[in-house]
Amino acid sequence: MRFGVSLAPDASVPLVRAAQDADRYGLDLLGVRDEPYRRGTADALALMATALAATSRIRVLPAVACLPLRPPAVLAKTVATLDLLSGGRVELGLGAGRAPDGVEAYGGERLGAAAARRALEEAVQVIRLHWSDQNGLLFRGEHYRFAAAQPGPSPAHPIGVWLGVTGPRGLELAGRVADGWIAPSSLVPPKRLADGQRHLDQAAAAAGRDPGELRRVYVLEGAIDGRETRGFLHGPPRQWIYELTELAIGHRVDSFLYGGDPEHLPVFAMEIVPAVREQVAREKAFAQT
Numbered sequence: 001m002r003f004g005v006s007l008a009p010d011a012s013v014p015l016v017r018a019a020q021d022a023d024r025y026g027l028d029l030l031g032v033r034d035e036p037y038r039r040g041t042a043d044a045l046a047l048m049a050t051a052l053a054a055t056s057r058i059r060v061l062p063a064v065a066c067l068p069l070r071p072p073a074v075l076a077k078t079v080a081t082l083d084l085l086s087g088g089r090v091e092l093g094l095g096a097g098r099a100p101d102g103v104e105a106y107g108g109e110r111l112g113a114a115a116a117r118r119a120l121e122e123a124v125q126v127i128r129l130h131w132s133d134q135n136g137l138l139f140r141g142e143h144y145r146f147a148a149a150q151p152g153p154s155p156a157h158p159i160g161v162w163l164g165v166t167g168p169r170g171l172e173l174a175g176r177v178a179d180g181w182i183a184p185s186s187l188v189p190p191k192r193l194a195d196g197q198r199h200l201d202q203a204a205a206a207a208g209r210d211p212g213e214l215r216r217v218y219v220l221e222g223a224i225d226g227r228e229t230r231g232f233l234h235g236p237p238r239q240w241i242y243e244l245t246e247l248a249i250g251h252r253v254d255s256f257l258y259g260g261d262p263e264h265l266p267v268f269a270m271e272i273v274p275a276v277r278e279q280v281a282r283e284k285a286f287a288q289t
Contacts, residue, residue: 001248001280003273004029006063006219006259011042016054018262023055025269030055031063031093031219031257034070037102045078052086060086063219063257064093064164064182068108068116072123072144076130077152079159088157092127093182093217095164096120117173119143124161124177131155162215168199175203180215184259185222185233193218193251217255218247224264224272233260237267241275248280 005022007015009032022030030051034044044062051060060082065075075092083090096116097103104110111119122141129137130151137149162180165171166187174181181200188196201211222233222240229235233243247253258268 001277002028002255003269003276004031004058004255004257005262005265005268006031006033006257007262009033009035009038009041009044009047011047014262015047016050018265019051019058019060020054021265022269023058025266027058027269027273029091029217029255029257030058030060032060034062034064034066035099035102036066036069037099037106045082048090049082049085052082052089057089059089059091061091061093061162063217064095064162066097066103066108067094067120067123068097068103068111069106072126073130073146073149075123076127079127080131080153080155083155083157083159084153086156088155090155091160091162093162093164094120094123094127095182096170113167113169115143117169120163120165120170121173121177124163127161131159160215162217166196168195171196171199172203175200175205175209175211175214176207178214180217180255182217182219184219188218189232190247190251193247193253197252215255216253217257218253219257219259220244221259223260224267237271237275240268240272241279244272244276245279245283248276249283 004027007018019030032044032047035041048060079090079092100110122144126139126144131154137151138147139145160179162182163174163178164182165174204211204214220233224240226236229239244256
């Protein structure tokens with residue numbers, strides 16, 4: 001299992017400090033939300049570069065990159081460059097854009113759901129093509145087209161492309177073409193996770209892929225406090241330990257990004273994460289006996 005933190009795109013010292021804290025605590029992943037259309041937000045990819053420079057071990061990703069405002073060929077080059085400079089510590093979360101009004105306000109194209117999925121599928125193809133060793137790249141799609149394009153540098157390691165999707169058709173796409181799925185708890189509560197996993201698995205198997213190879217990332221949008229439970233992911237550490245263990249065992253989530261108040265990151269990293277790892281290992285060992 002992997003554990004990490006999801007941070008807002010805030011160009012401030014606290015973001016860098018949170019990245020350094022996450023690295024020091026031994027967390028595995030640092031996600032930076034890509035929300036360029038929100039007032040006062042900084043550029044997620046620039047923040048990723050800053051976080052990578054300020055840390056030594058943690059892997060960093062946009063969670064998730066807003067495709068309508070990120071041309072995939074340029075995004076491929078930027079992500080590959082960051083991966084090279086960091087020694088292979090970058091992954092790519094990618095989404096079709098959840099705020100059409102904000103996308104349009106920034107000059108992006110407003111697409112319907114079906115067209116947005118087609119653009120997302122083409123973008124995955126374009127990005128991987130630009131990470132290949134081919135020359136004179138050619139692509140003729142509905143949304144992206146180029147001829148005789150020269151690729152940028154190859155990344156330092158095989159970068160995972162994890163799609164931020166929610167509905168059945170988006171999950172079918174992720175199962176066919178992606179390396180994983182990123183789901184926020186606010187949009188995909190536990191009662192929807194089972195259906196989501198089923199759609200993902202079926203699509204992967206139908207495409208001749210091993211569903212077990214797909215990364216399943218869950219963004220934990222909740223609050224850690226000492227009071228009694230106030231709902232899913234809103235309560236004391238013991239509640240979080242129980243709920244994350246259930247998500248790992250019962251719903252096969254293998255990666256968690258803490259998206260709550262950064263002030264509670266030490267509790268998540270130093271108290272909740274070790275307990276969940278221990279409990280999951282114990283239950284898996286018991287299941288094998």
